[in-house]
Amino acid sequence: MKFIPVIGMPIAATDYAGAVDWILDRARNCDRPYAVEAANAHVAALARWDPAFGASMARFDLITPDGMPLVWGVNRRLPSAERLTARVYGPTLMLEALKATDGAGEFRHFLLGGQETTLDKLKKVFGGRFPGTVIAGCHSPPFGEWPAGEFERICAMIRESGANLIWVGLGCPKQEHWIAANKDRLPPGVYFGIGAAFAFHAGEVRQAPALVQRCGLEWLYRLCMEPRRLFRRYLTYNSLFLYYSLRDRISGPPSPPET
Numbered sequence: 001m002k003f004i005p006v007i008g009m010p011i012a013a014t015d016y017a018g019a020v021d022w023i024l025d026r027a028r029n030c031d032r033p034y035a036v037e038a039a040n041a042h043v044a045a046l047a048r049w050d051p052a053f054g055a056s057m058a059r060f061d062l063i064t065p066d067g068m069p070l071v072w073g074v075n076r077r078l079p080s081a082e083r084l085t086a087r088v089y090g091p092t093l094m095l096e097a098l099k100a101t102d103g104a105g106e107f108r109h110f111l112l113g114g115q116e117t118t119l120d121k122l123k124k125v126f127g128g129r130f131p132g133t134v135i136a137g138c139h140s141p142p143f144g145e146w147p148a149g150e151f152e153r154i155c156a157m158i159r160e161s162g163a164n165l166i167w168v169g170l171g172c173p174k175q176e177h178w179i180a181a182n183k184d185r186l187p188p189g190v191y192f193g194i195g196a197a198f199a200f201h202a203g204e205v206r207q208a209p210a211l212v213q214r215c216g217l218e219w220l221y222r223l224c225m226e227p228r229r230l231f232r233r234y235l236t237y238n239s240l241f242l243y244y245s246l247r248d249r250i251s252g253p254p255s256p257p258e259t
Contacts, residue, residue, distance in 0.1 A: 002082075006073035007244040009044045009057065011065050012088075013074050016096045019064050019088050023097060023190050026061075027107055027164040030188040035060040035179050037193045038090030040067030042233060043172060045240040053173050056180035060193075064088035067218075069241060091197035091207070094167060095129075101165070103132035108162050110189075111138035112154065113169030114198040121202035137161035141170075151182065159187045166191045169198040 001022060003010040012019065026034045037043065037060045044067075047054040057063070065071045065087050075083040101107035111119055119138045126135060139157055141150060158166060166189050168175045175193040179186075199205040208221035 002078075004074045004077050006065075006070050007044050007048050007241065007248060008054075009039060009047055009063060011039065011044075011063055011070050011074050013078060013082065013084060014064060014088060015084065015086065016088055016093060019062070019093060020096050020100050022062055023165070024100060024107065027190045030164050030190070032188055033183050033186040034062070034190045035183060035193070036062045036064070036190060037176065038064045038066035038088060038093055038195075039070060041069045041241040042067075042237040043176075044070060045237040045244065046173060048244050049237075049240055050173075053176065056173070056177050059180040059183055060176075064090075064093065066090050069245075073245065090192075090194055091200045094192070094194060094197050094201070097165060098126060098130045098133050101133050102130040105134065107165055108134045108136035110136055110158050110161055110163035110166045111169070111198070112141070112158075112166060113171075113175065113194075114140055114202075116140045118198055118202045118204060121204075122198060125201055125203070136163045151185075155185070155187055158189065164189045167194045167197070168192060169194050169196075171195070 001018060002013040004013050005011070012022075014022070023036060037057065039047075039057075043057070047057040065074055065084065066089055068087055071084050071087045078084075098109070101109070111122060114122075119140055123135055123138065126133060137157055137160075139154060141154065166186075168179060168191055170178060172193065172195050175195070179191050179193060183191075196205060200207050206225065208218040
């Protein structure tokens with residue numbers, strides 16, 4: 001698998017099949033924790049702008065091109081025969097992984113994050129779509145500061161469930177910082193920073209139409225849906241992504257962050 005730097009972040013030049021193969025191979029022979037992220041322009045720009053977040057992202061083992069600007073950045077540095085034709089969208093990657101493990105007992109999933117009601121909806125949705133996929137456990141941690149012992153409690157739940165595919169929906173950047181900071185202490189498995197996928201699949205937030213996604217305008221759709229919450233994020237980080245992209249084309253990419 002090739003990794004192409006886009007504004008300093010190493011993005012995997014892969015499609016869904018390649019990403020799922022990589023993930024299941026690590027989960028099947030899991031000797032340590034692995035970290036996976038589907039990165040959009042917001043994640044990439046934040047990693048470049050915020051050194052602490054950049055250091056957390058540097059601990060991730062696989063970063064897929066969730067947003068079309070990342071796909072375009074990858075394709076600019078690939079020969080035409082190897083260029084990507086679509087992004088690897090985090091919520092869809094989750095569905096592809098669930099589909100690939102349907103009926104395969106060696107894979108067990110754990111859902112971490114969201115409200116109890118959201119997790120209940122997810123178990124019902126996934127149970128209907130992928131009846132042979134094992135959802136081995138789930139946990140809704142407290143909002144805000146976690147009480148003493150919460151991390152140990154979560155690790156014990158994951159370990160006892162036998163899960164080797166752990167979906168972490170704590171919101172960005174909290175989930176990325178949490179996975180990176182605890183990577184050496186987590187039970188072996190593949191950990192995903194999955195963002196809004198829980199809310200999408202539970203039917204609590206509407207996803208952009210496929211055509212809007214292919215055009216790279218999902219951010220605009222979501223902005224129209226939640227203008228007060230997302231206006232500052234998209235104005236700031238989409239602008240930063242464009243600025244860093246143009247600057248790197250003129251002066252060259254930055255050195256990779258230290259892990």
